[in-house]
Amino acid sequence: MNNSILTVMLGIISSVMLSSIFSAPVQAKTIHSERSLYRNILVEERRGLRCLKFNVRSSKTQQSCMLVDDPQRLVFNYTKMLFSSLLVNPKPERILIVGLGGGTMSNTLHQIFPNATITNVEIDPAVIKVAREYFGFFENEHITSVVQDGRIFVKRAALKKKKYDWIILDAFNGDYIPEHLLTKEFLQETKQLLSSNGVLSANTFSVSDLYNFESATYKAVFGDFFNVRNNRNSNRIILTSIKPLPDGKLIAERAKALANTLAVFDVNIADLTSQMTSTETVQDWPENTRLLTDQYSPANLLNLSN
Numbered sequence: 001m002n003n004s005i006l007t008v009m010l011g012i013i014s015s016v017m018l019s020s021i022f023s024a025p026v027q028a029k030t031i032h033s034e035r036s037l038y039r040n041i042l043v044e045e046r047r048g049l050r051c052l053k054f055n056v057r058s059s060k061t062q063q064s065c066m067l068v069d070d071p072q073r074l075v076f077n078y079t080k081m082l083f084s085s086l087l088v089n090p091k092p093e094r095i096l097i098v099g100l101g102g103g104t105m106s107n108t109l110h111q112i113f114p115n116a117t118i119t120n121v122e123i124d125p126a127v128i129k130v131a132r133e134y135f136g137f138f139e140n141e142h143i144t145s146v147v148q149d150g151r152i153f154v155k156r157a158a159l160k161k162k163k164y165d166w167i168i169l170d171a172f173n174g175d176y177i178p179e180h181l182l183t184k185e186f187l188q189e190t191k192q193l194l195s196s197n198g199v200l201s202a203n204t205f206s207v208s209d210l211y212n213f214e215s216a217t218y219k220a221v222f223g224d225f226f227n228v229r230n231n232r233n234s235n236r237i238i239l240t241s242i243k244p245l246p247d248g249k250l251i252a253e254r255a256k257a258l259a260n261t262l263a264v265f266d267v268n269i270a271d272l273t274s275q276m277t278s279t280e281t282v283q284d285w286p287e288n289t290r291l292l293t294d295q296y297s298p299a300n301l302l303n304l305s306n
Helices: 003-023 077-087 104-112 125-135 150-159 184-191 211-222 248-263 269-273 298-304
Strands: 029-035 040-046 049-056 059-067 094-098 117-122 143-147 164-169 194-205 226-229 235-241 276-278
Touching: 029 125, 040 125, 049 125, 059 125, 077 104, 077 164, 077 194, 077 226, 077 235, 077 248, 077 269, 094 104, 094 150, 104 117, 117 125, 125 143, 150 184, 184 194, 184 211, 194 211, 211 235, 248 269
Parallel strands: 094 117, 094 164, 117 143, 164 194
Antiparallel strands: 029 040, 040 049, 049 059, 194 235, 226 235, 226 276
């Protein structure tokens, strides 16, 4: 059996298993709960699936999930979609992750790039504690965690002339991305941290009242970017860089080289290439869309519809 067929079969089996777990009418058991300075934190488990949730405004939002008996396998589609970033920079050596969750990305990236330095920034120390105790998040000489607001960390890192080959923006407060991490000013500050080959990937949504505004703001700061989307969920990944984006031929070559490495984590990188579109050819928001700024925030926009 060749590798491509095996990868497809593993993906189908994994999808069936996860579908049965999520859809099964079995009450999840709460194995940990606490009130931090920022939110209610819950850890629930059902049929071997352990999830971190933030209870905000009476709604429970899953932040991270792990298969207890197979922690290496990625559960959420958006975490798999983030690996499309490697098609822009396949060998990152300095990685910055803003928003820890359960620490899934940090753990996985360390397995793939054991010599890379990984800095995790998380505003809530309780989330780091829970990630360590319930989701296997680990730190060593290459992996560190910093308790700090992402905006403050970025400002200070820029002053220190820090550079990163891969910046992942994955901070959620339970309802949406914190508004001060969506503005033109923040993205300009973050852009300063990218190395010459650096890639920035932002986890956001394809179905959102802020879609047009987010898109216009990223385009204003970075120029053209890749949208990574599929029909199985509402997530989208924005991929951008300070250098020109790779063409289709180079993306295909990199996908082929990465296929076996990423298949272990149930990531079908060839499939991800088919989910990528460039704003150079597809711009699906109005030209006159207003940019998000520190003075014109997502909260302002949401209030307009109330």
